[in-house]
Amino acid sequence: MTDREAPDPAPSPVTAASLLRRMRAATVLAGPLPPFDPATAGPAPGPLFAEWLAYALDDGVLEPHVMTLSTVAADGRPSARVLMLRGVDLERCAFVFASEAGSRKGLELAANPQAALTSYWPRHGRQIRMAGPVRALDADAARSDFLGRRERSRIAGFTGLMSAPLDGPEAYEEERRLASARVAAEPEAVPQGHTVYELTATEAEFFQGDTGGFHRRLRYTREADGGWSRGLLFP
Template identity: 45%
Template sequence: MTVRAHLSPAAVLLSRPAPAGQAPPFPGEAPDTPGPLVLRWLREAADAGVGALQAATLATVDGDGNPDARVLVLRDVSPDGASWTFATDRGSPKGRQLAANPGAALTLHWPEQARQLRVRGKVTAGSREEAAAEFRTRSPAARVAARTGHQSEALTSDDAYREAEAAARATVSETPDAVPAGHTVYTLHAGEVEFWQGSPDRFHQRLHYRRTDDGWNRRRLWP
């Protein structure tokens, strides 16, 4: 009997070999700041047709010190790679958690290229003007979604959801530029940025930047 025969059904599925992504070459000459390399990786991922290019996992900590994570849309990155922007409702769990503890981490994963971007730092909330400007770049469907119900609160029925959606759709139709009161733009100010390049032979590459008072400290890390 093989070891695999002792695995649970879930473990058997999880142990299946993943399709090898196309691993582009790791940068030989790394820039002094992470920004140019972030932009290069974004451009290469977009050119390669990577799906869900903007999908980023935001990790926060709740009031009991327990970690929490969810996938959201990354809206922007500053040219130097120091500021990473996303938006949500400040009354949502992540908004409340960031208000209590602004420390957070972001991870982008592009399996098609066997790449990850990892960012850690402190998060600040933007102004109402920034929130309005960001909200007005959204599609009508995204505006309706942002107005439908109260994020992460208990849902009593599908009918309740459809009624809230219909009300939100009417509001967006009548006042398309009106911004929900809780809509907030957040910026993660990166203290660390890491580039992870996977390889089929498991010779993974990691390049780590740490922000200091004098700029960025760059180093390679063991896989």
């Protein structure tokens, strides 16, 4: 439960025109926004990511560790969804997330192990984009990730196969019932496809919005020797 009420339904029918009017009235990058001087940024992106995420956590930003993961299927078609960041190696600029190997993203990553992770914190006008190769960590990592979860989440992990078609609510109820029984009977069980992935950034970009429109973009690019080069981009 949150202390926020759901908004009242719109009083008049929602049309494309009414949406457009309301979208135009909605302010973007209203601020106040934190300052960012790219000249003070360090030689590698990990510490800056940590600084921005810590700032969001300190400021009570809602779900600041929820990021968009974009993948590309073998046929070139992209897909994106949000998920939770479950760990970060600041030194290697590597980002950890967990999912199901048989899900759409899992299959896409198996066929094309390149992906992007995007964070956006509207309150701070900050976007971070990371991209690079993804690898699946070993079974021990999957096990400790899964068994460290709340029961509710472990039951969800055994409820059907993520991204598979679902016939209807009854099928969902039934799978959930079976999953609850399984978790109760075998508290140490881990779904076969549960996987911890790690994206090691080879590109990182920091966007700082500015209320006056003087936005800043700083891009880091991983070099062949493992070091980073950086430069500004026009916003």
